[in-house]
Amino acid sequence: MSVPQDSEKIKVIIEAARKRFDHYGLAKTTMTEIASDIGLSKASLYYYFPDKENLFIEVIRQEMESFFEAMNKVTCQSLTAAEKLRYFVTLRFDYFKLFLNMGKLELPHFDSVKPGFKKLNDEFIAREKKIICNIIQAGIKGKEFEKIDAALHSDLFVSLLRGLRVMIIKERDSFMLTAEDYDLIKNYQTNFTSVYIKGISKTKK
Amino acid sequence: MSVPQDSEKIKVIIEAARKRFDHYGLAKTTMTEIASDIGLSKASLYYYFPDKENLFIEVIRQEMESFFEAMNKVTCQSLTAAEKLRYFVTLRFDYFKLFLNMGKLELPHFDSVKPGFKKLNDEFIAREKKIICNIIQAGIKGKEFEKIDAALHSDLFVSLLRGLRVMIIKERDSFMLTAEDYDLIKNYQTNFTSVYIKGISKTKK
DNA sequence: AATTTGACTTTTTAAGTCGAAAAGTCAATT
């Protein structure tokens, strides 16, 4: 039948796929490999997923959901807007380090190949912006930030954050990041966030 | 002889090459076309330039020099550090709009092909950072900015500025920018600069 | 009925070939 019931098996497949995609990337992972990792035949995979692209998308989507779930918990807490912004950046960094596939979408021209990936990436960006926008709006309301255009600044903030990462990756000619690279990105992102927060904060007195 | 004297002719060649490269790009411009544009044979071009790559590099180098010359004039003027930063961003924007070849280096994976281009781009970035670093240092000395790490913040500022442009270009699927795109980039860059300046400025009282 | 699979077809891609066009060279000429 076209609608499989065994949701437990789906989780197993996604987890196996995630490991392969993490390690070898989309192109260098075959459906046969994923299948045999969990003692299934390739044909069985196609019983649960329409194609390889959708399996990959599902892997990323789960990584995304996991991130936004953690982020939403934070937004509910009673923190200052500045603290929430900082938390967002730190959490985002940690998740990108952990979930490599999610980060791949960010690379230039990766998402332009398949429309499904672009859509997913756009969705991710939109959700990021929404969260940032809410934090900024709360910051304005709470007299913490200046009366700025929250929509514009959330766009700007997210674009800067993403661009910063891309620029640093571009500087390394290799596409694989070392521990030092991660430290550098973290350091830059943290400094950037501090400057940005101060830049939109109300000046005392 | 291996060292041509006619520096006037070299200028003519570079100008002809610049027009072709501006309009058609590196790949779609042939040496024969450049030569015939100025009534020369292709072989003559090779009398003045060792190869196509070096001619292209020379075109960009001239655009670069033109930009840094204009920029240096500004740094000598008696302006606040904040004004100089703003001026830098505006001038940079104008030059990138005018000198398209210079901007091409910035595109991801353009410089990775030929080592000569990467070298040129790295040099450009280094000079940008030097200028920004000097401005920030002056700003600190003049009690205008906080006592921040000038080297770190010049790296950060330039990376953010470059990343922002790349991110906006990435959003458009086409690689050719419209007038609206330019306005958007300008708007974002201006807002970013304002936030950054405020973010590193001394808080009153 | 839900799930699985071997055997199948179709699509993708890497590798190799080929020819035209462009890059690049050089001896002879002005």
Place this chain on the structure above:
DNA sequence: AATTGACTTTTCGACTTAAAAAGTCAAATT
């Protein structure tokens, strides 16, 4: 010194091909 026609070499897109991977499905298994 500067220029060029005639030349060789290199590059690159188009095409071919074969292997591998994607994707399908009727039949078998649970």
